Amino acid sequence: MQNFEFQNPTKLLFGKGQISTLKKEIPAYGKRILLVYGGGSIKKIGLYEKVISELKEIGAFVIELGGVEPNPRLTTVQKGINLIRENQLDFILAVGGGSVIDAAKAIAAGVPYDGDVWDIVTSKVSAPSNSVPIGTVITIAGTGSEMNGNSVITNWETNTKAFFNSSHVLPRFSVLDPELTISVPRDQTVYGSVDIMSHVFEQYFHGSSHAPLQERIGEAILRTVVETAPKLVNDLNNYEYREVMLLNGTLALNGLTAMGVSPDWSTHLIEHAVSAVHDIPHGGGIAIITPHWMEHVAAVRPEKVAQFGVRVFDLDRAGKTDAELAAEAIQSLKEFWKSIGAPTKLSDYGIDDKEIELMTERAMLADQIGSYVSLTKEDVRKILRNSL
Template sequence: MVEFAYKNPTKLIFGKNKISQLKKELEQYGKRLLLVYGGGSIKRTGLYDSIMTELEGFDVFELSGVEPNPRVTTAQKGADMIKEHKIDVVLAVGGGSVIDCTKLIVAAAYYDGPAWDIVIGKHKPTQAVPFGTILTLAATGSEMNSGSVITNIDTNEKLGWGNPLVYPAFSILDPTYTFTLPEHQTVNGIVDMMSHLIEQYFNEATNTTVQDGMIEGVLRAIIETAPKVIDNPTDYDARETLMLAGTVALNGSLRWGYSGDWSTHNIEHAVSAYYDIAHAQGLAIIMPNWMSYVMPKHVDRFEKFAKNVFGIQKETAFDTAKAGIDALRAFWTSLNAPSTLAQVEIDDTKLKEMTEHCMIYGTFGRLEPLGYDDALAILKMSL
């Protein structure tokens, strides 16, 4: 491992009816509030009304319609609203897309240039408006980290960025808020959190005994729990497990001393920059193919994954490693996640453009550094 320092300032408020703490958490920052949410499901489920009851006495302004792949234009609109209305604090209600968008909103509110400058690193924020979250989808872990992914449809770019200033001040996680999710969103969340864990498991370090055990354990918990949630969406214990797993998967505590690989995410961002598919759908398609592509050079690592996550043992290390990849693909397929780009109506029309997007920062991947030809091969395997 490399030497490291770790600090996570987000206050996690977990359990039933924790919305009762919302007012106390917000009012320390002021009374002028921007409420950010997505397509309106919070109104259909009644969560919006519950929030507005708790926000009695606040001056509430609203930004709705945050996209599943959040647009820089939406974040810019939110930043402009903060400036116009002199907002004190922001509340993001939704899943990772809403929270990611809010992170850019609160940073761009203290910048006079375009919000995209922050995403591409042209401007480094020195100040951000405080914000909290109410999570409605267990998936990205954005509720307890400082990372964000934003799409610029004008340039066909989907890029990640982060800054310590955009950790949420607090996040309220009530598993009952995920009871009414459509099944495909639940599945997307499961794939997303598992992908985060796998990206970290396959890493550049040589001594990760403690972290390996934690990641393997969380993955096994998800695999055991996922079918229960699909069979019974209101199973509180199962929803609770998935919600906690999604947060732990990407709050930084499982990658002390290393960064992880993240090749699959890089390739998926290229795909969804050109085709507006759900992030998790792209991950479900690409990750098993990335694994198959790099596994021959890292057989021992993939063998360990197969043994400790899926309980697989074959005659040879290679066969065991391969069976572990097959088991992951089969598990996601059992949840009705896609396994090919063709299933989400993507062909090879923009193969060159997607491959070039993969190389936007040059060589990528830490377990196995990859270049243009590698990205192209993995995309072709995914068709």
């Protein structure tokens, strides 16, 4: 383990009907509110009305920023920043999935910053400590954005997806009502499940030594996804399964399993490069790339992949090498993701080898990426080719 500092003060308001806490939580931060949401599904499920009714009860002044994209755009963020400045708003309420919350965080950080918010998104400068406070109402399990300081934003002018992390944009509170996730369609439910597992992997395959508790907790989340997701995708209206997946998503990326380790975000970096060029769903891209990334790292360091297979898929160690177990583990993961309906090849999204170089370029934030196994440009190119 490495020395670490951990603090996560986000207040979780979890369960049926928790939307009614908005009127209690928000006034501490002010009553001039930017309401951020996505493509309108919150109107379809009646959530928009509930939120507006809560805001009316406290006499809030509300400016809306709807239509945030699934891979949220820098231009949308800039629009939000302008709305807050022009209307002197105090608080951002993000209602939606990870994209909406990520956009809200970049807006929050950009408001008090004089330069281009892209400087913050690309971590050239830190998010200011006086970032605008945020609250969230999450409508899909998976992102984890409701209890962390991460934000991923796409700049379509340069086909670049970048991310930043700052404690200054941690949501002050997040409403997690599993009922609000019941209408999430099957494909998005699958992507969410994949994303949760990937968030665990990125921290589980860390570059540090001796973090047995963090790994066991990661495995606890992985096993819970493996048990719950197949039941959920066949019973999308089941409250209990939705509940478990929602909490899974939050705990998979709130810093808990990253305590004292150096996470390896290679798969996310590669997927961000793919979806920055092709605008595919993040969870779909992750499902395609992860097994090929895992095959690559298993060839170098099979031991943790083997451990994952034994502890999550109950593989029998007897008489097998780590390399053999790792191969079985990857096969089990592929079969599991296929069984719940995840895509397996980039060509499922109509992506061919034309943009391999651009995608490789975009993934390489440095000469080498990754901490469990370090990847060169050549390695990334190979992983992408194998994913076609």
